[in-house]
Amino acid sequence: MDRRAFLRTMRTLEARYPLKDWTTGMTPFEVLVSTILSQSTTAANERRGLEDLRRRVGSITPDRLAGTSDEEIARAIWHAGLARQKAPRIRATAVAIRGKWKGHIERILSLPTERAREELMALPGVGPKTADVVLAMAGGHPTFPVDTHIARIARRWELTRRKDYESIRRALEDRTPPEKRKAWHLAIIAHGRALCKARNPRCADCPVRADCDWYRRSRLRKQPPTPRKHGSSTKG
Numbered sequence: 746m747d748r749r750a751f752l753r754t755m756r757t758l759e760a761r762y763p764l765k766d767w768t769t770g771m772t773p774f775e776v777l778v779s780t781i782l783s784q785s786t787t788a789a790n791e792r793r794g795l796e797d798l799r800r801r802v803g804s805i806t807p808d809r810l811a812g813t814s815d816e817e818i819a820r821a822i823w824h825a826g827l828a829r830q831k832a833p834r835i836r837a838t839a840v841a842i843r844g845k846w847k848g849h850i851e852r853i854l855s856l857p858t859e860r861a862r863e864e865l866m867a868l869p870g871v872g873p874k875t876a877d878v879v880l881a882m883a884g885g886h887p888t889f890p891v892d893t894h895i896a897r898i899a900r901r902w903e904l905t906r907r908k909d910y911e912s913i914r915r916a917l918e919d920r921t922p923p924e925k926r927k928a929w930h931l932a933i934i935a936h937g938r939a940l941c942k943a944r945n946p947r948c949a950d951c952p953v954r955a956d957c958d959w960y961r962r963s964r965l966r967k968q969p970p971t972p973r974k975h976g977s978s979t980k981g
Contacts, residue, residue, distance in 0.1 A: 746902040750956040751920045754902075755929050757953050762935035764928050766882070773850045773883035774842070775805050780878045781835055781870060782825040794825025807848045810839035834870025841868050854884035861886065873910050881930065887923035889914055889930055894937025901941065901959035 746754065767788075768776050775795070783791040795805075801821040802809050810818065819832035846852045853864045858880065865876035880886035891899070891913045899905065905916040921929055940947045954960040 746904060746956055746958055748920055751902070751904070754953040754956050755921070755925070755932065758932040758936050759925075759928055761952060762932045762939075764931060765935070766931070768882045771883075772805070773854060773879065774807060774839075776883040777838065777850060777871075777875070777879050778805055778810075778835055780875045781831055781838070782822060784827070784831070784875075786826040790825050794822040794828075797821045797824060807839040807842040807850070810836055811843045831870075837869035838871065850879075850883075854880070854886070858886045858888065862888070873914070877914065881927050887918075887926050889917040889921060889926045891917070892934060893943075894934045894941075895930065897943055898933055898937055898941050901957060903958040 768779075771779065778798070779791060779795050782794045786794075798818065798821040799805055801817065802813050813836065815829075815832045815836055818836055819828040822828050822831060822835075825831065842848060842850050842853075853861050855861075856864065861880060861884065862873075862876050865871050865879060866873065871879075874890055874892065877888040877890035880888045881890055891910055895917070896908070896910075896913055899913045899917065900908065904920070905912050907913070917929075918926065940951050948954050948957075948960050948963070951957070951960070
């Protein structure tokens with residue numbers, strides 16, 4: 746998919762999937778915790794884990810979680826899955842923010858984008874995707890987070906031949922105006938959940954299939970071979 750087709754595609758998807766900001770009403774630290782919980786689980790399970798954590802500890806703040814045991818956090822978030830792995834990461838991140846940043850993740854988000862990204866990724870359990878989500882959704886930074894839906898669709902659109910996170914992120918950021926990155930990030934995720942699924946994608950219902958490289962290739966694969974004319978030969 747070339748740049749012109751990408752822009753045309755994204756304008757269509759942005760219109761089809763109006764912006765739904767899942768972080769509305771959340772603090773930046775809650776966005777960070779929510780993103781850690783979202784790893785290897787569904788959005789519904791992540792949200793349930795966050796709500797259960799809030800009920801158990803009260804306010805989700807670095808101070809509160811730093812003073813809560815790993816075991817108690819794990820019991821609260823078990824609906825989100827991998828609770829025994831995620832709980833120590835959440836608590837260690839809370840301890841780090843309380844120590845270096847006086848309990849205010851907002852101090853990180855006030856830094857220039859690349860510096861803020863480095864500081865977030867220095868926190869325990871925070872990788873590139875988690876950092877980019879927090880930057881975009883809680884800090885208003887022009888990053889383009891890449892989740893499993895976006896990675897799959899970027900490959901289908903042939904935005905890059907490489908499959909690693911950074912290559913896909915750079916390909917998307919290179920094609921997307923900074924002010925559109927958050928909205929288009931959310932639009933592609935919505936498209937991946939609704940139509941461009943990992944299995945059995947609903948191409949017949951897709952409004953952007955005309956520009957989709959994967960769709961064009963799949964149609965060619967399904968076309969029957971052209972019958973040879975009677976009496977023709979492949980020999981000279």
